[in-house]
Amino acid sequence: MSKRIEVRDLNVYYSKFRAVEGVSLTIEPRSITAFIGPSGCGKSTFLRTLNRMHEVIPGARVEGEVLIDGDDLYGPGVDPVLVRRQVGMVFQRPNPFPTMSIKENVLAGVKLNNRRISKSDADDLVEKSLRGANLWNEVKDRLDRPGSGLSGGQQQRLCIARAIAVSPDILLMDEPCSALDPISTLAIEDLMEELKKEYTIVIVTHNMQQASRVSDKTAFFNIAGTGQPGKLIEYDDTNTIFTQPNVQATEDYVSGRFG
Amino acid sequence: MTTQTERPKPVIRLGDRVFARSTLIAGSLILVALAAVAIFLIVEAIPALGADTTELKGSPSNFWTYVGPLAFGTVWAAFLALLIAVPLAVGIALFISHYAPRRLAQGLAYVIDLLAAVPSVVFGLWGIKVLAPAVQPVYAWLTDNLGWIPIFSGPVSGTGRTILTVAIVLAVMILPIITAMAREVFLQTPKLHEEAALALGATRWEMVKMAVLPFGRSGLVSASILGLGRALGETMAVAMVLSPSTVISFVLLQSENPNTIASNIALNFPEAHGTGVNVLIATGLILFVITFAVNFIARAIVARRKEFSGAN
Numbered sequence: 001m002s003k004r005i006e007v008r009d010l011n012v013y014y015s016k017f018r019a020v021e022g023v024s025l026t027i028e029p030r031s032i033t034a035f036i037g038p039s040g041c042g043k044s045t046f047l048r049t050l051n052r053m054h055e056v057i058p059g060a061r062v063e064g065e066v067l068i069d070g071d072d073l074y075g076p077g078v079d080p081v082l083v084r085r086q087v088g089m090v091f092q093r094p095n096p097f098p099t100m101s102i103k104e105n106v107l108a109g110v111k112l113n114n115r116r117i118s119k120s121d122a123d124d125l126v127e128k129s130l131r132g133a134n135l136w137n138e139v140k141d142r143l144d145r146p147g148s149g150l151s152g153g154q155q156q157r158l159c160i161a162r163a164i165a166v167s168p169d170i171l172l173m174d175e176p177c178s179a180l181d182p183i184s185t186l187a188i189e190d191l192m193e194e195l196k197k198e199y200t201i202v203i204v205t206h207n208m209q210q211a212s213r214v215s216d217k218t219a220f221f222n223i224a225g226t227g228q229p230g231k232l233i234e235y236d237d238t239n240t241i242f243t244q245p246n247v248q249a250t251e252d253y254v255s256g257r258f259g
Numbered sequence: 260m261t262t263q264t265e266r267p268k269p270v271i272r273l274g275d276r277v278f279a280r281s282t283l284i285a286g287s288l289i290l291v292a293l294a295a296v297a298i299f300l301i302v303e304a305i306p307a308l309g310a311d312t313t314e315l316k317g318s319p320s321n322f323w324t325y326v327g328p329l330a331f332g333t334v335w336a337a338f339l340a341l342l343i344a345v346p347l348a349v350g351i352a353l354f355i356s357h358y359a360p361r362r363l364a365q366g367l368a369y370v371i372d373l374l375a376a377v378p379s380v381v382f383g384l385w386g387i388k389v390l391a392p393a394v395q396p397v398y399a400w401l402t403d404n405l406g407w408i409p410i411f412s413g414p415v416s417g418t419g420r421t422i423l424t425v426a427i428v429l430a431v432m433i434l435p436i437i438t439a440m441a442r443e444v445f446l447q448t449p450k451l452h453e454e455a456a457l458a459l460g461a462t463r464w465e466m467v468k469m470a471v472l473p474f475g476r477s478g479l480v481s482a483s484i485l486g487l488g489r490a491l492g493e494t495m496a497v498a499m500v501l502s503p504s505t506v507i508s509f510v511l512l513q514s515e516n517p518n519t520i521a522s523n524i525a526l527n528f529p530e531a532h533g534t535g536v537n538v539l540i541a542t543g544l545i546l547f548v549i550t551f552a553v554n555f556i557a558r559a560i561v562a563r564r565k566e567f568s569g570a571n
Contacts, residue, residue, distance in 0.1 A: 051458065053454065053457065053458055056453075056454060056457060081460050081461070081462050082460065083460075084457065084458055084459065084460040085459070085460030088458065088459075089458035091451060091454060091455065091458070093451055095449070095451035095452055095454070095455040096455075097452060097455065097456075097469060097470065097473065098452070098473075098474070099473030099474065099476070100473070108456075108459060108469060109459035109460065112459060112460055112461050112465055112469075159455070162455075162459065163458075163459070166459065166460070
């Protein structure tokens, strides 16, 4: 449960194009770290390298090291499939499997990891995960209904339940609230506070208020211009980033002067 | 501004009106055509139902004993063809949509589409000249070694022109349409769902099983039914390849094979006269009903799990 992430001099390429350049940072366990920055600055791309999801895009590759409690994600013989079982991910738009019921959605990842699970264990896990995602009370009477019948915010919490059901070490969230209304956003933010006790959480957000509300540390990414690689400009306590940043660009961004 | 009349008339532009009318006409035409065919079939078929059929081939006692083996042969051959074609088509479609490198995938898709352009008479010739002689030794081996399985029991056909050969030819004929549709459906799987599966730690195959196949399920059923419809109605290739008789038999490799309705009409219509013509048309009506029923069942299957289809 909950591991430290160390990134050392990471470069991300899409074929020839360098999308992210020279990122080094350390993310502590049991904390929430927010990545902020203007569109196209490489924050989502960088997030995806933390569970090797960038490899889904043909031609994407990285140079450098990502260590999870000291183990290199990109070491020889490391299977990306196993990496993703330890590093869960929640996406920008809620994506429960439409062909599965709520219950089946929660168990989807577990069935991959461990095909045989007794019915009572499965029921317990469904309840625990849905409670963990603050969704249990809303769906406990309709676990066999399709997951796509829920509201957007409920669907996103279902996706979080699905991600935590496999007990990952780290939870990555790629703009998890950008498709949600303010009430649902608040529900997810409260949930993140809870989840922080057990998981290392990394969140990409466009919403600076959100970053300042939920995160312990904030990383500001920026891009010099189109066609230039994104870079990590500043990484510090969230409070410092938003009140007295060291770099002018960070101050310009958090005060709303660009981006 | 001047005051308007109390209820302003909605403005209907000429273009809208023309377009609305033409779609209405197009939509009605299909219904008219369907009704015309159905009426023709029913009117012409009625005399056959009570007709004396002893002069027909096989001297059946009445119309139903005549059409029975044909209806069975039609469904059995089409079912076998589907059994061969669907797994193959799904495999090819998945390979094209999710596994092959892009350039190879495009080439392969093109070749599959070309297969659809081959006329059925050519498939028939290929079935007689190439396939039947080629599979005959295999059939002989099957009856010798697996003859204890009822459907493979002997004696083996000497020509290889059996219902299984027909099914293989039909399978090749319906493969392109099923593959093309399956490929389209698989390609439409939302990236979101694929990524959801991958992010949970699914391997490529598990991702296909979790996201692609369930999403494509109803499309796959539709594709299969389209293929089945073609297999049910296919005339030329069956008439050329099969050496028919009037039996109801599940056996695949013997020389006694049930004929199909369409092929039987094609073979017997030129010499038919009197009520014989009505009998053949009546069998056509039965084929119409079978095809209709198959489509109906398929729609019911798709509709049953509509909530889970991903369309909502």
